[in-house]
Amino acid sequence: SQELEQSPQSLIVQEGKNLTINCTSSKTLYGLYWYKQKYGEGLIFLMMLQKGGEEKSHEKITAKLDEKKQQSSLHITASQPSHAGIYLCGADGNTGNQFYFGTGTSLTVIP
Amino acid sequence: DSGVTQTPKHLITATGQRVTLRCSPRSGDLSVYWYQQSLDQGLQFLIQYYNGEERAKGNILERFSAQQFPDLHSELNLSSLELGDSALYFCASSVVLAGGWGPTYNEQFFGPGTRLTVL
Numbered sequence: 716s717q718e719l720e721q722s723p724q725s726l727i728v729q730e731g732k733n734l735t736i737n738c739t740s741s742k743t744l745y746g747l748y749w750y751k752q753k754y755g756e757g758l759i760f761l762m763m764l765q766k767g768g769e770e771k772s773h774e775k776i777t778a779k780l781d782e783k784k785q786q787s788s789l790h791i792t793a794s795q796p797s798h799a800g801i802y803l804c805g806a807d808g809n810t811g812n813q814f815y816f817g818t819g820t821s822l823t824v825i826p
Numbered sequence: 827d828s829g830v831t832q833t834p835k836h837l838i839t840a841t842g843q844r845v846t847l848r849c850s851p852r853s854g855d856l857s858v859y860w861y862q863q864s865l866d867q868g869l870q871f872l873i874q875y876y877n878g879e880e881r882a883k884g885n886i887l888e889r890f891s892a893q894q895f896p897d898l899h900s901e902l903n904l905s906s907l908e909l910g911d912s913a914l915y916f917c918a919s920s921v922v923l924a925g926g927w928g929p930t931y932n933e934q935f936f937g938p939g940t941r942l943t944v945l
Binding site: 748758 | 828933
């Protein structure tokens with residue numbers, strides 16, 4: 716089965732600071748998704764990456780998939796309290812239709 | 827609001843009991859996924875249905891079962907409940923499923939979840 720390891724496990728930053736969350740896969744990624752979850756609530760889709768080297772941005776959040784398609788990073792520029800939550804990477808299984816989620820990164824932004 | 831609804835929002839029951847969780851996907855979405863989220867296991871994929879048929883199974887216990895009805899809503903049945911079954915249960919839906927086996931490349935829209943507490 717596919718395993719997705721995220722780092723760091725938790726992050727506390729001052730408002731305005733930049734930060735990066737990493738997601739490393741045990742296997743080649745065919746579709747890599749980033750989701751955000753507020754505690755106890757459903758997940759909100761952020762971005763999907765498919766191609767090696769692909770980079771996507773939405774507002775102050777940028778996600779990249781490395782060339783070998785085994786690692787992705789999520790970068791937040793000038794963090795705000797509204798960015799706080801749990802960030803999860805997810806991936807399609809390369810066989811079958813299972814879906815896997817990473818271990819999650821809890822982000823706290825201090826005003 | 828994702829457009830995916832789940833009921834009930836909270837459920838408190840006793841060990842050994844059986845419960846049914848309900849999910850209505852977004853209008854037009856044919857795929858429904860069920861997930862279990864607990865503190866120690868994280869977010870685990872349970873099962874997926876596409877247009878009424880089971881398409882993939884993940885870490886779903888034999889005590890758990892699911893189905894998707896002709897109107898595309900889905901139910902997750904949990905029986906002989908144990909304390910360890912206490913968790914948040916999410917369903918998600920997506921538009922289409924790629925033909926055959928292989929990645930779906932489709933974003934999933936998640937419901938607000940059902941919090942199950944087994945006492």
